[in-house]
Amino acid sequence: MSTPRFLNLPPGVAPHRIETPQGTFAALQALPVSGVVERWPALLVPGLTGSKEDFIAVLMTLAQSGRQVIAVDLRGQYETQGPDDPAAYTCPSLGADIDALAQVIGGGEPIHLVGHSFGGLVAREAVIDGRTRFASFTLMSSGPSAIEGRRARSARETMREVAELGLEHVWHHTLEPEALAAGVSEEIVAFLRKRLLANSPTALRCMTEEVLGMRDRTDELRQIDVPTLVLFGENDDGWSPETQSEMAARLGAESVVVPGAVHSPAVEAPETTAAALVRFWNAAEKHYLDTRSTAV
Template sequence: MTPPPVSRRRVRGDGVDLAVYEQGDRSRPTVLLVHGYPDTHAVWDEVAGRLAERFHVVRYDVRGAGASSRPFGRKRYTFDYLMADMAAVLDATAPERKVHLVGHDWGSIQAWEAACTMPDRFASFTSMSGPCLDHVAHWMRRNLARPTPANLRRAAGQGARSWYIYFFQTPLLPELLWRAGMAKPFTKALELGEGVPSRAGHPARTMARDAAAGVALYRANMLQRLRRPRDRRTDVPTQVIVPTKDLFVSPHLVGGLAGRVPNLSLRPIAAGHWVPRSHPDVVARWITEHITGVRGGPLSATESRALDRARVAGDRRTFEGSLVVVTGAGSGIGRETALAFAEQGAEVVAADLDLATAQRTAELAGLVGPPGHAFRVDVSDPAAMEDFAKSVMHEHGVPDVVVNNAGIGMAGAFLDHTAEDWQKVLDVNLWGVVHGSRLFAKQMVERGQGGHIVNTASAAAFTPSRTLPAYATSKAAVLMLTECLRAELNGKGIGVSAICPGIVNTNITRTSRFVGQGQDEEARSRRRAARAYARRNYGPERVAEQIVTAVRTDRAVVPVTPEARLSYLASRAAPGVMRLLAKLDVG
């Protein structure tokens, strides 16, 4: 759709003329977008065009940038002047009503100052890639006051990201470099480093002059606030979009923010610093959801769940507001995994070939968390998985976590395995994971908010055995598939983990095939295996705990049981020993 037209006017700020741009119906709620350094209002073009369909959108070139005046001297770039400018824009475009404030980079730094000093002017606030300077100073002091390795690492990391701030304190040199042509390499770096190509309006043709003037923002405000921070707090409902790949602002800076912003939501996104340009659809959608939630407007189930998950509160469980899909959820590791996520606040979709057991898992999940949902699905059937993935998305939304857990066991000598045996094992153990990963990863990528995929492999994936050729092969393939997916999806903010249990007491031993044996002998083999696994007494709930932890910490490969960890280590350190052990006949 063609975005609504943009109108421009001049507004008199504190001793400067400000170029103000408006889009959308003025009778609708007003959204004020404030740009950063060295941008102009045009950095918001894509986001503003999307928001203007539903809101009255206001932007302006801050003093020193674009078509606004460029006052001389750093004293005219202090927060007092910046706040007076913003108040003048508010008075001119949205008199006598609260607006929804959005800031990026230095625009967000200004917006924090506004939200803390004149909160009565704002109905909501969305910040991205620009923290409150006072909060940063307090955060740095807290980390240095407790000089643990982690705290020192975080403080040093942000110090390194802030290299340009120190450079901007040097006299004349930054201005000379900008005017000498630094805009061209900056534009190229933006494209190569952030994936943000130049287009009409951004970077602006006035960038050299804008950047040279805007250095005064850093000189007038940065060191003063960092040396003598104030106690800045706000009750304005605040949403912080946290680009996890930001080269200039550490994601750790949100630590402790809830103590100063009681109505706080956090929205992490796998993106760089210029997220309004690289992910305008996501940014516009999150701004809209935040505003709609604050206004008490209607939200879809997916939007409501997303807001719940983003909310920061002392009683919030880790996966509250998340949607988690678990296949093979009717029993064993699958059921315990569904329950573990439900206990952490997740809404669970339990899928299994046996609908009755899936329904029971969903019922149990509803006792410890949000109501669960049951589906019958054959993971080996590509058409059935297509229908399942579409049904989940349409009925409940795009999942945040998918656990491809469904699997079957099969033992026996290689020459006793028929082609049909191989087909059955690979269809369930490997193709089931392929289908689940492919279909749900596509949904996660299109949504643009990240997610996590867990694939249940096995210690057999790295433990060669003369009695498990088909099973071990299928699980080794799952492990490699997981590693490949992790590499590909990392840039999309989607984590992928392989869980490798060892001997776990589940009913897989009672349903496994023992090929090459008669019916009676196979039944005896099943009973022996079940007794051995029962004596091992390692419950599936312990595997489920490791799965939840793997998602929370984004671990790549997780050998679960002690024997699995030992085998994984031996497979990497002494593969020859593993080959010798594989030759033993333990039957």
């Protein structure tokens, strides 16, 4: 189980709520300590059982590159409210939320988009639907289609337990013992319990169905003219490194393998992950400006 390194927010990071036509979203906002924003903003989208807090360890490093950086909770996830309607939690519906968030955050200017795990599948919908112009797109520990291997088996079992026994049962009989066995601190264990129980059970069930049944949209994504990065841990157990490398090749995208990381590079190797994102974002912005200058 990958957990946030710390829960105390660093300087320059603050809770935030973003109002959009799709609803209100809980977020963490990071700004440069100087207060000077010189580059395009970035939006970070968490995975299925995660939240905005999964990005705490990288937020300030990313913001110090001269950007506003926003990490959000998806609809029905932790501190963002969601309805009981299953249709609200399909990838296209959640992708529309990302479009709305990006348009508010960017104010009409391009924005960098990062999706972790299931969040990558959701963010991919926003890129493909063409409603928003993105400066770049990063798939972080996210594959071309349904999740694989051990995590797929775990997701099916968790979905069954949530439906039959409820979130409290899943926490006490599965997730809490795993966290304690991994030596997770009491503070983090308390946070993980609070986060799980705050999730909408409908959202968890429907999002799990989405990640287990996702079709391959790589060819569609390749048709979109947006710089794309595929970033993953060398020991990823969600989508294998081989699967993600093959996806990057099909996309003609840059690929970054994070040494020592498993499925959550932003938690397990934050400095390496942040450095890779900043370098990629800077290159994408330079390419955009050079292309526009040539066109003019």
